Amino acid sequence: MNDVMTLSQRADALEEKMSQELDYIVIKSRIYSLAEGDMSPPPNAGAIMRENPNARVLMGDDPRLPAMPEKPTLMDFFKYRFGPSMHLLQSARHAVKGGLPEKMVLACLLHDISTAGFIRGDHGYWGAQLVEPYVDEEVTWAIRAHQVLRFYPDESVGYEYPQSYITSFGQEYRPDPYIEEDYKRMRNHKWYMSGRQITVHDIYSFDPDVHPELEEFEDVIGRNFKQPEQGLGFDNSPVAHMWRAMIRPAKYL
Amino acid sequence: MNDVMTASQRADALEDKMMQDLENAIAVKSRLFLLAEADFTMPNGVKLQKEHPGAKMLMGDDPRLPKMPDKPTLMDFFKLRFAPPMHLLQSARHAKIAGMPEHIVLACLLHDIAVLGFIRSDHGYWGAQMVEPYVTEEVTWAIRAHQALRFYPDESFGYAYPDNYKAYFGEDYKPEPHIERAYHEARAHKWYGTARMICVHDLYSFDPDVHVELEEFTDIIGRNFRQPEEGLGFDSSPSAHMWRTLRQPTKYL
Numbered sequence: 001m002n003d004v005m006t007l008s009q010r011a012d013a014l015e016e017k018m019s020q021e022l023d024y025i026v027i028k029s030r031i032y033s034l035a036e037g038d039m040s041p042p043p044n045a046g047a048i049m050r051e052n053p054n055a056r057v058l059m060g061d062d063p064r065l066p067a068m069p070e071k072p073t074l075m076d077f078f079k080y081r082f083g084p085s086m087h088l089l090q091s092a093r094h095a096v097k098g099g100l101p102e103k104m105v106l107a108c109l110l111h112d113i114s115t116a117g118f119i120r121g122d123h124g125y126w127g128a129q130l131v132e133p134y135v136d137e138e139v140t141w142a143i144r145a146h147q148v149l150r151f152y153p154d155e156s157v158g159y160e161y162p163q164s165y166i167t168s169f170g171q172e173y174r175p176d177p178y179i180e181e182d183y184k185r186m187r188n189h190k191w192y193m194s195g196r197q198i199t200v201h202d203i204y205s206f207d208p209d210v211h212p213e214l215e216e217f218e219d220v221i222g223r224n225f226k227q228p229e230q231g232l233g234f235d236n237s238p239v240a241h242m243w244r245a246m247i248r249p250a251k252y253l
Numbered sequence: 254m255n256d257v258m259t260a261s262q263r264a265d266a267l268e269d270k271m272m273q274d275l276e277n278a279i280a281v282k283s284r285l286f287l288l289a290e291a292d293f294t295m296p297n298g299v300k301l302q303k304e305h306p307g308a309k310m311l312m313g314d315d316p317r318l319p320k321m322p323d324k325p326t327l328m329d330f331f332k333l334r335f336a337p338p339m340h341l342l343q344s345a346r347h348a349k350i351a352g353m354p355e356h357i358v359l360a361c362l363l364h365d366i367a368v369l370g371f372i373r374s375d376h377g378y379w380g381a382q383m384v385e386p387y388v389t390e391e392v393t394w395a396i397r398a399h400q401a402l403r404f405y406p407d408e409s410f411g412y413a414y415p416d417n418y419k420a421y422f423g424e425d426y427k428p429e430p431h432i433e434r435a436y437h438e439a440r441a442h443k444w445y446g447t448a449r450m451i452c453v454h455d456l457y458s459f460d461p462d463v464h465v466e467l468e469e470f471t472d473i474i475g476r477n478f479r480q481p482e483e484g485l486g487f488d489s490s491p492s493a494h495m496w497r498t499l500r501q502p503t504k505y506l
Contacts, residue, residue, distance in 0.1 A: 010351055
């Protein structure tokens with residue numbers, strides 16, 4: 001280990017290397033830095049440009065990421081931006097086998113898209129917000145609720161507190177008060193059971209031999225996800241910019 | 254630079270340092286944050302816990318970041334999460350000195366909060382989404398629109414295309430079609446003048462001798478920003494989870 005070089009020196013060296021190689025400058029967004037525990041002021045793009053006269057801040061496609069079609073579909077995001085989606089595919093197939101209606105199969109297919117492609121913390125709320133303009137209100141509601149309901153058992157449907165949560169968060173972990181309050185609200189909602197169904201089909205013991213393909217759900221998506229003609233990110237919906245952030249996560253402005 | 258240390262050794266060293274800083278909790282980066290670094294790995298909690306026996310996935314405050322009050326206000330986010338806000342403070346004071354009404358001063362004070370505190374790309378849209386439940390519709394609209402309007406001069410307001418945009422993006426840079434569309438829509442909107450005033454007061458040539466304090470705007474915030482009693486993040490508003498992510502950017506789920 002190089003003890004002489006501090007973490008920030010190392011970051012500077014990487015940054016310098018990057019701008020030399022790429023002729024463009026990436027300034028990290030604040031939330032990306034905060035997630036590294038870094039509270040320092042952002043680097044000054046103007047100063048970096050003075051040292052690299054040919055470099056520009058990144059405003060177009062990020063050459064480091066797979067190119068996306070001009071009018072990207074939900075499937076394109078699965079393929080070009082999201083992490084491995086086997087968990088979602090297995091959940092959705094599980095729901096099909098459980099005889100759930102199509103919109104609930106879609107809810108299972110999408111319930112963790114924020115974890116797979118966007119932001120982990122409060123992934124139910126983020127995921128619901130991402131899909132809200134494109135799916136049935138009940139699907140949005142259920143995706144938001146599943147994050148909360150996962151912490152609370154419901155014997156009536158055979159749902160227990162997940163063993164994996166005990167491992168991940170400890171035996172003594174208690175959900176935050178806002179989760180507790182939302183749970184009480186959701187427990188009494190007319191769509192409670194839709195949110196609950198996602199948790200029932202939210203399976204973690206993967207069968208390594210089961211490999212559903214995304215294409216298995218092409219028709220379910222086609223019938224239940226209102227894919228905008230202009231492409232996700234370019235339809236002027238209230239969440240279009242969120243999809244654009246996934247297309248170009250390092251865009252300067 | 255230490256050429257002996259491989260990238261993966263360096264990553265391990267960083268991980269060990271992180272574990273110490275986090276008091277034996279494991280923080281992982283969200284997919285979006287990793288994509289911004291062109292990192293396609295997907296952190297595996299199970300594997301990380303095996304490598305660090307006894308450590309739990311982080312579900313609470315990140316000890317690397319300043320502690321926030323239980324019921325945080327907008328001022329708390331300025332102080333404990335955002336990057337230095339001198340640009341916003343100078344803009345707001347500029348608007349105040351020019352005799353702008355309070356809601357426009359507030360719009361100037363908040364117009365770049367997504368750059369300072371969240372995601373740079375499409376910062377007008379992100380900023381508007383964050384404050385929408387707490388300010389007038391006109392302020393939200395103006396914050397959203399200012400991002401597109403900045404690319405288009407308007408002589409009647411004495412607003413020229415910014416010189417620093419030429420330097421940052423190149424002489425030949427043309428805004429994308431969706432920004433062009435947003436401009437035309439905004440140009441015909443009844444609140445066009447409000448958004449345009451943000452551009453007019455969007456000072457980028459900082460006077461290093463002018464130091465504005467946030468407290469100068471305490472009353473304007475008090476009268477024009479509906480601070481939720483429960484604290485930003487805990488009022489069940491449509492953007493509450495966005496403020497919670499800013500509070501705990503490494504929350505596991």
